Every structure is written in structure tokens, then in C-alpha cells.
Amino acid sequence: MPELRRDPVSGRWVIIATERGKRPSDYPSPPPRKMDSKFCPFCPGNEAATPPEVWSLRAPGTGPNEPGWTVRAIPNKYPALRIEGELNREGVGIYDKMNGIGAHEVVIETPHHHENLVDLSTSRIADVMAVCQERVNDLIKDDRFRYVMLFKNQGESAGASLEHSHTQLIATPVVPKRVLEEMEGAKRYYADKERCIFCDILRQERSDGERIVDQSESFIAYAPFASRFPFEVWIVPRPHQPVFRSMGEAHRLEFAEILRRTLLRIKFTLNNPDYNYMFHSAPFGHETTSEYHWHLEIIPKLTRVAGFEWGTGFYINPTSPEEAAECLRNARLDEGTTETPVPAGAAEGIH
């Protein structure tokens, strides 16, 4: 059973997940450069190689754990946190710990092994997002959980261990430190001004203009003023919305479109880099807060985090966000996508 542990000085929680790696010899040195793509458990036909699916969008007439799906959500076979059991909080002398209760799921974004999220049409990206929302909305019913982090590791240098394109969800029994910090910062601002800090940031970004990457009626993609990483881009809804999971269909399609365009800009500008994205959304119980505003953070993997960053939490970013935004804004998007046709009607049936 994995464990959650808290650093008594910084308050930082970590997961001690002993089932995932273990012995020194399990750590290749240097790490392998190519992911094994001989057998892919995420490809259609190999459904039995994964835990049974918890949700899918699939063609009418096909059943669970059969081919015919376009988006498929499954529990992670090697979860960082386990769904079974009761949550126990306990002290060990000066230290605090909890057992590692949580959930760890994977949303397989496409049936095609070599297709990435950026290659999908807007409506298929919207389908992926709909499945992500569905899973978060299901997991919040479990009152042992305080937060669900929805994130993507695209490519090996971004931490992906399987090549087939997927997004992950991890539900945690505590609100993570970084989310708490953001909430606290946003609360302090609101207490002072009675305005959402993200709404104010969007107003300033639209007025300054120089960090804007893309925008649509309800969304802005911009390079944040204090970008930690080169070409970091955040996508934020213009209307005040605390949580991602409540977004309706019209907004979802619009979000899918600006996400697709932003990923294409990054792909063309930076020669298809690996990247991570992370959804930041208000914790459970804060669905209607005026203080917090959901957003997506995208960080291309271009630099390495080194000792200075680890020691200080201070990041060295070699490209200004203004310059990054200019490059991304000017990217030509007319090179087209490389989408593979989907089975007819596949997106219609919901299992």
C-alpha cells in the first residue's frame, strides 16, 4: 500500500508508492531513449491488457472493453494511489502520514497509436474533454477525495511511459500544496478588492496585448507574465468559471478549438516538443467561489530543471513571455492536421 507523507517543515505531501519501481536496478542508467511500442495496451484489440474501462465513447453496437471506442477511460494499471480502503491519518513521532487512498485513471484520447491530441479535430478534442469532465464529476462523489488533478504527459521527456496519447487523472485525499497556495493567493486578493484575480489578470492581458497567443469569444491563451518555462501558455475562460468540470457543451467546443490551435502553434514553432499540461480548478466544495478561476497550464519541455530551481522554487526562464507569445501568435496554422479518419458514428454512443 502506498503512503502519503508530509514534510514537517514545508508542509509538502508526497506519495511513497513502493509498488511502482523499487530496487536500484529498476532505474535504468541512462534512461531509455525510446519508448517500447511493440505491444501497446492502449490500442484497440488489446482492451484486455488494461483494467476494465470505467467510461468510453464508442460506436453503437459495441460493448465495453471491445474495439469500437474513440475515447476510453480506464483505471491506471500501476496506480500512484489506490481506490480501495479507508483513509487513515496518523502521526509517527514528529511526522504525519496517511495511507495512499486515491484514484488514478487514464483517458485514452484516440484509438490510433500514432495520433496525438494535436492531430485531432476540434470535435474529437471536445469529446476527450467531455470524458475527462465525466470522470472528475464521478470521482467527486467519493467523499474521501479533496481534489482531482487532470494532466497530460506528452512524450518521454515529459514523463510519459506509454507512447499512445492519453491524459491522466489523480484524485487525492488532501488538497495539494500548490493548489492551496494558489487558492490562498486568490483569496487574499479577493478579500482586498472583491474581484477575482484571474479576471483582473485577463483584463490587463487583453489591454497589454503583448503576451496574448490566441483568443476566442470565451477564451484567452496567453504567455503568463511570470512564466516559469519558455513558451509556457495558459488558457483561461473569459467569463468567471471556478471549475473545469462544469463547462457546458458550447464552451467545451470553443475550448477544444483554442486548445487545438495552441498545441498546433507550439508544435509548429518548436518542432513538435514534448509537453505537459495541467488543469487547475477549484477544489471540491468550492464550485461556486468568486475567488478562483479554472485554467489550463501548458509547459513545453525545452529546458531542464536543475539544482537552483529545486533549491529555491525560483525558475530560470531563458525566453521572455512577450517574445514567446509573439512567436506563437505568428505561427502559421494552415499546414493542416494529420488526422486519421475515425470509424463512422463512433462518437455517438456513450457507454
Add this chain to the structure above:
Amino acid sequence: MPELRRDPVSGRWVIIATERGKRPSDYPSPPPRKMDSKFCPFCPGNEAATPPEVWSLRAPGTGPNEPGWTVRAIPNKYPALRIEGELNREGVGIYDKMNGIGAHEVVIETPHHHENLVDLSTSRIADVMAVCQERVNDLIKDDRFRYVMLFKNQGESAGASLEHSHTQLIATPVVPKRVLEEMEGAKRYYADKERCIFCDILRQERSDGERIVDQSESFIAYAPFASRFPFEVWIVPRPHQPVFRSMGEAHRLEFAEILRRTLLRIKFTLNNPDYNYMFHSAPFGHETTSEYHWHLEIIPKLTRVAGFEWGTGFYINPTSPEEAAECLRNARLDEGTTETPVPAGAAEGIH
């Protein structure tokens, strides 16, 4: 001129260092796997390729910026922060910024290109540490600075851009967020108990025993209870000492010995992995605090930080610290070092 910028939500500061990288095409994709070792600016004979040295340990009769040194401190040729100018703090609408005043120096640990810190004798490691202390003690005289982070990136995957073994110092005009958080956590504990939290941790670690990696009369090396990374090791002085830079000669030799042994344990246990180390020491003005206790954090590069960690500040560590400590404790250290002889008398003269 680089800039410091603060994220208005989390309070996190970043350095926007536009002189260091810049255009999309400056980011190789994928990153180069081998560091260029054709011309090394850190090798003896190439002293003119670096900015003039600010300190060195060298053989009697040799002059600054000539061969004959064993440890050499120089300003970084491509600094993240600049030493020249006055510190200006300014608001930009909702944002805060400062100009990028600071210092960025390199301590070259050995004249031999292929020798690493772990290969040096205890007394030579102590010399490296003495030069680091010397540089910190010099930089604190500059009242624009609030902190000096002393760290090492060993190997390319740990962020090193030059192969020749070196440690770095970055002086910052603000106390970094992660240091503040540690200070605040330690202060809260002290306010409650009137005891240093690190002293209490050491007491518990010595009593538990299972996370101890090595110890000597005045130092303990252990795998922290809430290790973020597999085989993370901290070295902490047993007597209460707030700052690294004040350590005297006897303690320095003892510290060098436990550092050497710990690095050897990591090298033999994990097949010579890349690693980072970071010194955590009380900020300027807190040299005699009862609340904070300096220590060295060593993190071997074995896993990749991915979307979940970036989004939450929550780390997934696949090896328990108890198991890591056991492996490291049991490492055989009798395989000997591969030290290259130093020029006779080289360590005696101080320039």
C-alpha cells in the same frame, strides 16, 4: 537586462533571463545527449576563456588566471542575474517586477577534466567547500542580496551544460519562496515548542534508525521521511548550526568526509547517476537563529518530473526512503576512488 517577476497568485518569483537562450531554434529537439568536451573553458590553460577569477586555491608562485590552481571561483560567463546596477522594484499594473540584479558564480572543483567531486580526497572536497564558504561570505557584504543558493548540477540530465565538475552560486535580491516556506515552517514549530525542528528530526531519525545512511560525530546523512525523489539524501550537522558559511575547519573536514562517502554510496548503488545538490542555509541576517538549521539536499536524477508534480507540487516517489537508506547504508565503499594526483603544494597558496 534580465528581470525578476512575481506570479501574483502564488507569490513565486522567476527570472526572465532573455540573454541565455531566446529563439525557438535555440532549443534543440530532442536535446543533445552528449556534452561538447572538445574545448573546455574550465580546464587549466584555458583561463582566458572565462571571466577573471574571483578566488582560487593555487600553487605558490602561480598568479591569478594562470594554471596551478586546484579550486577556482569565477563569475558565470552567461549569468542568470547581473552584478551591475541598482535594484529597482516596480509595479506593472497587477504585476510586480524587479530588475535582475544578483550574482552568478562557478566554483571549478578540480583542474582535471574527467575527475568528479566524488573522486576527490576528503581534504580536496574540504577545499572546494572552503572556497564556496569564502564566496558566500564575500557576497553577503553586498546589501542588495538577501540569499545565496549554492548548488551543483552533476551531469547533463541534472542540468549541467559543461562536463567539467563544478558547483554554482546564485545570489538573489529576494529570499526565494521555497526558503521562506522552510523558514516559516521552522518558525511555527519553534514558536510552539521552543525547539529547532531539524534538531528534533535528527533525534527521531537517530532513534528510528531505519532512514540513516551514514553518520559521524557531527553529521548525519539520512533519507528524509517525506523524500520527494528516490534515493534522496540529506546531510545535516548534529549540533545546531543555522548557516553553512560559518562552519570551521574541523567540521568542514568532517562534512567533506561524510559528503564523499554519501556520494560514493550513491555512485556505487545507482550506477553513477547524475544528481543535483542544494545547500539550504538561513538567509542573511538570520546567522544566529535558533529556528533554522542548515543542511545539504542531494537528489539523484532517476525519475522525471511530470504533469502531476508540476500541477500539484506533490511528488510521486517510487522507492521508500527506508529501502533507499538500507541500500545506501549497505553499499561497499572499499572499491576506492579514482583520484588523479594534484600538483604538489597546489592547495597551500591562497590567492
